[in-house]
Amino acid sequence: MMLQMLQDRFYVNFIKENRWEYILDGLGVTLQVTFFAVIIGILIGFLVAIVRSTYDKTGKLRILNFICKIYLTVVRGTPVVVQLLIIYFVIFGSSDISKVLVAIMAFGLNSGAYVAEIFRSGIMSIDNGQFEAGRSLGFNYVQTMIYIIMPQAFKNVLPALGNEFIVLLKETSVSGYIALQDLTKGGDIIRSRTYDAFMPLIAVALIYLIMVMIFTKLVNMLERRLRNSDH
Amino acid sequence: MTINNEILIKVEDLHKVYHSKLHALDGVSEEIRKGEVVVIVGPSGSGKSTFLRSLNLLEVPTTGHVYFKGIDITSKETDIDLHRRKMGMVFQHFNLFPHKTILENITLAPVKLLKKSKADAEKRAMELLRLVGLEEKANVYPSQLSGGQKQRIAIVRSLAMDPEVMLFDEPTSALDPEMVGEVLELMKKLAQDGMTMAVVTHEMGFAREVATRVIFMDEGKIKEQGVPEDFFGNPKEPRLKEFLSKIL
Numbered sequence: 358m359m360l361q362m363l364q365d366r367f368y369v370n371f372i373k374e375n376r377w378e379y380i381l382d383g384l385g386v387t388l389q390v391t392f393f394a395v396i397i398g399i400l401i402g403f404l405v406a407i408v409r410s411t412y413d414k415t416g417k418l419r420i421l422n423f424i425c426k427i428y429l430t431v432v433r434g435t436p437v438v439v440q441l442l443i444i445y446f447v448i449f450g451s452s453d454i455s456k457v458l459v460a461i462m463a464f465g466l467n468s469g470a471y472v473a474e475i476f477r478s479g480i481m482s483i484d485n486g487q488f489e490a491g492r493s494l495g496f497n498y499v500q501t502m503i504y505i506i507m508p509q510a511f512k513n514v515l516p517a518l519g520n521e522f523i524v525l526l527k528e529t530s531v532s533g534y535i536a537l538q539d540l541t542k543g544g545d546i547i548r549s550r551t552y553d554a555f556m557p558l559i560a561v562a563l564i565y566l567i568m569v570m571i572f573t574k575l576v577n578m579l580e581r582r583l584r585n586s587d588h
Numbered sequence: 589m590t591i592n593n594e595i596l597i598k599v600e601d602l603h604k605v606y607h608s609k610l611h612a613l614d615g616v617s618e619e620i621r622k623g624e625v626v627v628i629v630g631p632s633g634s635g636k637s638t639f640l641r642s643l644n645l646l647e648v649p650t651t652g653h654v655y656f657k658g659i660d661i662t663s664k665e666t667d668i669d670l671h672r673r674k675m676g677m678v679f680q681h682f683n684l685f686p687h688k689t690i691l692e693n694i695t696l697a698p699v700k701l702l703k704k705s706k707a708d709a710e711k712r713a714m715e716l717l718r719l720v721g722l723e724e725k726a727n728v729y730p731s732q733l734s735g736g737q738k739q740r741i742a743i744v745r746s747l748a749m750d751p752e753v754m755l756f757d758e759p760t761s762a763l764d765p766e767m768v769g770e771v772l773e774l775m776k777k778l779a780q781d782g783m784t785m786a787v788v789t790h791e792m793g794f795a796r797e798v799a800t801r802v803i804f805m806d807e808g809k810i811k812e813q814g815v816p817e818d819f820f821g822n823p824k825e826p827r828l829k830e831f832l833s834k835i836l
Contacts, residue, residue: 495673
């Protein structure tokens with residue numbers, strides 16, 4: 358009886374009228390947005406962190422550092438939903454731009470600020486002797502950063518970085534605010550069709566959970582591999 | 589051991605002022621000739637490390653000039669990175685790259701900067717490792733080495749760039765006593781092979797035995813210098829007498 362009822366609800370929510378496609382297409386959008394936002398976030402974060410730590414270490418790049426600080430303050434001081442809305446309705450309000458692209462930009466720009474501070478703390482945590490050893494061999498500032506400081510800093514910040522991407526993946530669930538049909542929105546559309554909140558929303562939650570667990574596992578594996586050189 | 593007249597490093601009226609009051613270097617002028625082993629001693633805070641670190645501009649002097657083979661490396665137009673390749677430096681805390689194996693530590697700079705092939709660089713690295721008796725450590729990471737081994741690898745890493753001068757900044761100060769000997773032994777071997785060296789150290793035995801010249805620094809100035817026999821046997825400066833009486 359109970360089982361029969363669950364089966365019926367499952368049928369109505371996912372099978373009937375191919376409603377599972379809302380979930381699958383939404384998942385595709387969520388993954389797409391997260392993936393490209395992560396890449397943008399890393400690129401921005403990397404550059405901002407280089408500027409900031411160069412300023413901290415040498416006092417150079419004063420103006421760039423100032424610009425970076427404004428970026429960090431604004432992005433970290435306002436909600437990501439508001440940033441998403443502003444980019445969609447204010448900045449691209451009059452142009453016909455893909456919502457996926459807007460979401461990628463918004464979340465990438467947002468993530469970049471957090472990644473920047475993660476990278477910066479990683480760079481600053483490396484003993485200055487490493488830097489001096491690199492420079493004394495004849496590496497210039499940038500080469501020392503690339504060959505000696507960054508690989509060590511990256512290893513140190515990997516857990517924090519993994520965490521940031523988990524946060525980002527979950528944060529994309531607000532994409533519905535600009536009517537982008539991501540995973541969350543997909544589940545919500547089913548709910549509005551079937552008037553059944555439980556099935557679609559639990560399904561959505563489970564999918565996020567599984568993705569986060571897989572990702573956590575991957576980060577842990579990478580961490581263990583990188584740690585091999587430490588003992 | 590041949591000291592010819594070629595001046596490798598020339599320092600002119602070097603001043604280093606921190607926070608506009610602390611005078612770490614107070615008008616130091618000096619010349620280091622090819623083949624010399626110059627040992628710099630002095631109490632802590634005397635400016636001896638600052639002086640050594642000024643020679644390859646890890647410490648940028650407030651005023652004054654440093655010439656390496658006649659070229660003013662303190663000049664803004666000079667590409668300091670090119671000259672640093674020829675000036676090896678060994679640090680108190682080794683500063684090996686912990687994320688790289690010993691072999692990678694040694695070959696990184698020759699491959700990336702001198703554009704040596706990986707095979708050539710590794711061949712040379714293995715030769716140098718054999719020289720210090722650590723060839724079996726080629727593929728381990730620095731964390732698996734003792735302090736003395738780390739410092740010998742750090743020396744090898746510098747040697748792999750074929751430097752014309754080696755700067756040592758208290759190379760044995762962070763070592764357990766039983767490991768000091770192996771590092772000093774290697775430095776002595778380098779000196780005997782004719783390497784030009786500038787060494788900041790507290791090892792007076794090394795200064796006495798290996799140095800061609802000993803410099804005493806105090807309060808940011810060179811107060812006295814001479815060949816080891818005179819320096820230790822017949823010091824003139826009262827501060828040096830006091831210093832020597834405390835540590836010998």
